[in-house]
Amino acid sequence: MSAPAKRGPFPRLAAFQTAHVDERLDALLVTHGPNVFYLTGFRGSAGMLLVQSDTASLIVDSRYVTLARELLDHSHDEAAIELVEVERSYEETVAELVRRHRPRRVGFEAAHTTVSQYEWWCRALDDTEIHLERTTNLVEMARLVKDAEEISTLREAGVRIAGVMRDIRSRLTPGQSEREIAADVDWAIRVAGFEGPAFDTIVATGPNTALPHARPGPRRLVSGDLVLLDFGGVLDGYCVDVTRVVSLGPPPEAVRRWHQAVREAHDAALAAVVPGVLPTHVDHAARTVLEHHGMGDAFGHGTGHGLGIEVHEAPRLGKPRAQSDAEETALEPGVVFTVEPGVYFAGEGGIRLEDDVVVTDTGYELLTDMSLDLIVV
Amino acid sequence: MSAPAKRGPFPRLAAFQTAHVDERLDALLVTHGPNVFYLTGFRGSAGMLLVQSDTASLIVDSRYVTLARELLDHSHDEAAIELVEVERSYEETVAELVRRHRPRRVGFEAAHTTVSQYEWWCRALDDTEIHLERTTNLVEMARLVKDAEEISTLREAGVRIAGVMRDIRSRLTPGQSEREIAADVDWAIRVAGFEGPAFDTIVATGPNTALPHARPGPRRLVSGDLVLLDFGGVLDGYCVDVTRVVSLGPPPEAVRRWHQAVREAHDAALAAVVPGVLPTHVDHAARTVLEHHGMGDAFGHGTGHGLGIEVHEAPRLGKPRAQSDAEETALEPGVVFTVEPGVYFAGEGGIRLEDDVVVTDTGYELLTDMSLDLIVV
Numbered sequence: 001m002s003a004p005a006k007r008g009p010f011p012r013l014a015a016f017q018t019a020h021v022d023e024r025l026d027a028l029l030v031t032h033g034p035n036v037f038y039l040t041g042f043r044g045s046a047g048m049l050l051v052q053s054d055t056a057s058l059i060v061d062s063r064y065v066t067l068a069r070e071l072l073d074h075s076h077d078e079a080a081i082e083l084v085e086v087e088r089s090y091e092e093t094v095a096e097l098v099r100r101h102r103p104r105r106v107g108f109e110a111a112h113t114t115v116s117q118y119e120w121w122c123r124a125l126d127d128t129e130i131h132l133e134r135t136t137n138l139v140e141m142a143r144l145v146k147d148a149e150e151i152s153t154l155r156e157a158g159v160r161i162a163g164v165m166r167d168i169r170s171r172l173t174p175g176q177s178e179r180e181i182a183a184d185v186d187w188a189i190r191v192a193g194f195e196g197p198a199f200d201t202i203v204a205t206g207p208n209t210a211l212p213h214a215r216p217g218p219r220r221l222v223s224g225d226l227v228l229l230d231f232g233g234v235l236d237g238y239c240v241d242v243t244r245v246v247s248l249g250p251p252p253e254a255v256r257r258w259h260q261a262v263r264e265a266h267d268a269a270l271a272a273v274v275p276g277v278l279p280t281h282v283d284h285a286a287r288t289v290l291e292h293h294g295m296g297d298a299f300g301h302g303t304g305h306g307l308g309i310e311v312h313e314a315p316r317l318g319k320p321r322a323q324s325d326a327e328e329t330a331l332e333p334g335v336v337f338t339v340e341p342g343v344y345f346a347g348e349g350g351i352r353l354e355d356d357v358v359v360t361d362t363g364y365e366l367l368t369d370m371s372l373d374l375i376v377v
Numbered sequence: 378m379s380a381p382a383k384r385g386p387f388p389r390l391a392a393f394q395t396a397h398v399d400e401r402l403d404a405l406l407v408t409h410g411p412n413v414f415y416l417t418g419f420r421g422s423a424g425m426l427l428v429q430s431d432t433a434s435l436i437v438d439s440r441y442v443t444l445a446r447e448l449l450d451h452s453h454d455e456a457a458i459e460l461v462e463v464e465r466s467y468e469e470t471v472a473e474l475v476r477r478h479r480p481r482r483v484g485f486e487a488a489h490t491t492v493s494q495y496e497w498w499c500r501a502l503d504d505t506e507i508h509l510e511r512t513t514n515l516v517e518m519a520r521l522v523k524d525a526e527e528i529s530t531l532r533e534a535g536v537r538i539a540g541v542m543r544d545i546r547s548r549l550t551p552g553q554s555e556r557e558i559a560a561d562v563d564w565a566i567r568v569a570g571f572e573g574p575a576f577d578t579i580v581a582t583g584p585n586t587a588l589p590h591a592r593p594g595p596r597r598l599v600s601g602d603l604v605l606l607d608f609g610g611v612l613d614g615y616c617v618d619v620t621r622v623v624s625l626g627p628p629p630e631a632v633r634r635w636h637q638a639v640r641e642a643h644d645a646a647l648a649a650v651v652p653g654v655l656p657t658h659v660d661h662a663a664r665t666v667l668e669h670h671g672m673g674d675a676f677g678h679g680t681g682h683g684l685g686i687e688v689h690e691a692p693r694l695g696k697p698r699a700q701s702d703a704e705e706t707a708l709e710p711g712v713v714f715t716v717e718p719g720v721y722f723a724g725e726g727g728i729r730l731e732d733d734v735v736v737t738d739t740g741y742e743l744l745t746d747m748s749l750d751l752i753v754v
Contacts, residue, residue: 043592062589063588067588089698110491114490116511116513134496179570180567180568189560191557200573212440213422213440300438
């Protein structure tokens with residue numbers, strides 16, 4: 001039996017082994033990269049992890065062998081994780097590894113395993129006693145509440161991304177194209193010390209602000225334009241994500257009304273954040289404000305999404321969904337997410353205001369501290 | 378019956394319907410974003426397509442409704458594709474749509490459908506006569522041979538990315554960090570007119586060049602360093618990908634030997650490209666050269682990968698794989714891929730040289746025309 005407070009060089013892996021691998025499963029095959037990173041610190045565009053009760057195998061291809069070996073050597077505990085190199089394909093190497101270790105019940109991540117992979121493994125293990133069992137969100141639920149180290153990284157990332165936003169919005173001038181501004185944003189994200197953008201940077205100008213997920217194009221800024229800037233950065237593997245809107249010159253009355261409504265919705269969402277509240281309730285708080293302003297139909301997306309190793313992860317802050325009501329988990333201290341109400345009017349324009357917060361014992365801490373005013377330059 | 382040369386606003390969709398939907402399947406559910414883009418021109422971070430024999434349904438969530446509507450309005454053929462907005466979840470909307478249209482045999486993309494999604498759909502359609510059937514690579518195989526428009530885009534992208542490489546390598550100076558250089562690369566990619574980088578830009582310096590997929594870090598360039606630059610851009614949805622190595626000052630004899638061997642391997646791979654040749658043969662040509670130089674073990678990855686809407690797509694140019702031999706398809710005119718042999722010596726350094734080519738009637742056309750010399754600055 002394992003000691004209850006198992007630490008060692010991979011404390012998250014050890015905690016996960018204690019919590020999950022001894023009960024219902026003899027092993028868990030982790031195919032989702034962010035989950036592999038969370039448990040081991042290994043980050044590549046590929047890589048899988050077979051977790052057993054007292055050991056784990058990190059499976060990588062030749063591109064990542066040196067990186068993985070350095071990571072494991074660095075841990076000074078060779079027993080914790082064995083390194084397995086892919087010979088021909090990940091699927092084949094995993095099947096051989098499972099045949100060698102012979103855990104009886106092998107969990108797999110049903111949301112991160114394709115039908116092709118699953119059926120390949122079923123065939124490859126057909127002549128054994130090994131049984132593949134669906135699992136859902138096991139590592140994701142462990143990732144939901146961030147530890148002190150993760151919050152410290154996200155806090156630092158929040159300060160830096162707010163600095164990038166202040167810098168970029170002060171430099172907007174007529175004549176710049178959306179693509180040029182996006183190039184400046186991505187450069188500033190890197191220079192601020194991030195590994196890179198957390199997602200495709202959104203720079204929408206004029207009527208393009210009505211598209212919640214606009215792709216930066218050739219359109220050039222003209223006086224009077226709205227500019228919606230939505231970008232994020234990855235710091236030590238963790239994502240932050242912010243949105244602000246800038247007006248080039250005094251905005252028309254309609255834009256002021258949109259902005260005021262979204263700002264009130266943003267305030268209402270934040271005010272709803274306390275430990276124990278359901279994510280749908282935070283969404284409801286923002287949505288109700290926009291409905292009172294007669295803009296309920298202009299707010300098509302959810303109020304926010306979890307942040308961490310992925311830029312979209314649990315929790316989802318949206319309307320209740322029939323199938324997933326049972327999965328709704330109340331917010332607790334350490335959960336990190338965005339608050340980003342918005343309104344969009346096709347052909348006219350849109351406003352979105354987005355910040356990142358971490359739930360605390362009494363409410364929330366704002367990770368991205370910037371003015372919510374409609375910036376006029 | 379459809380006319381044999383169906384064109385209209387979505388010629389790829391029409392050709393695909395003619396080729397695939399009338400035979401074995403009544404419908405195909407396309408869940409892979411690049412495949413949706415190929416068939417319709419719609420590009421979002423989400424979106425699915427239900428293809429039937431004479432109609433198709435594009436399923437998007439509220440973030441992309443305006444974009445999708447503009448695309449479909451622009452086509453001046455409302456019958457070709459209907460727009461369906463997601464209410465609660467993609468899975469639910471797809472299930473309702475399928476129940477409404479009632480195709481009997483619905484193909485799904487087994488390599489792009491998770492076990493969770495598949496089982497959800499099975500349950501949701503359990504009380505119907507609708508049968509879900511696995512398909513593999515149907516749209517991918519249609520994408521393998523690029524049409525004139527695609528090749529024209531890739532040719533333009535190749536010229537531009539070569540320009541970025543020339544520009545960046547001439548500006549390397551001691552003191553720059555890997556991250557700063559990567560920021561400059563990404564900025565230059567955008568300014569060259571690309572929508573953005575095609576993948577996380579690789580800037581590896583000194584011993585980090587031994588890591589085929591190094592992540593740019595804080596390490597600063599010092600005189601005598603090797604610098605490996607591997608980056609790509611997305612132009613109108615199509616990816617290009619190049620690698621060159623620069624030496625800051627005269628390289629040691631070992632580096633010259635590595636570079637000469639990789640260059641010969643690169644030449645040998647290109648010389649092997651003719652219509653009708655197997656991708657494994659092109660890999661073998663490069664590999665044999667490196668083996669003759671005694672560097673076979675230092676070349677752990679494949680010689681190249683297909684390029685197009687995805688930065689890694691068919692064909693794979695690597696060693697033969699037991700399971701996939703039967704799937705090996707001879708190269709034919711219009712197939713686009715990278716040629717990128719490399720050697721890596723842990724703790725010392727590495728060299729990779731990567732170009733993009735399109736197969737022609739008689740051999741190949743180089744899309745990325747740059748010197749293969751070891752650049753010394």
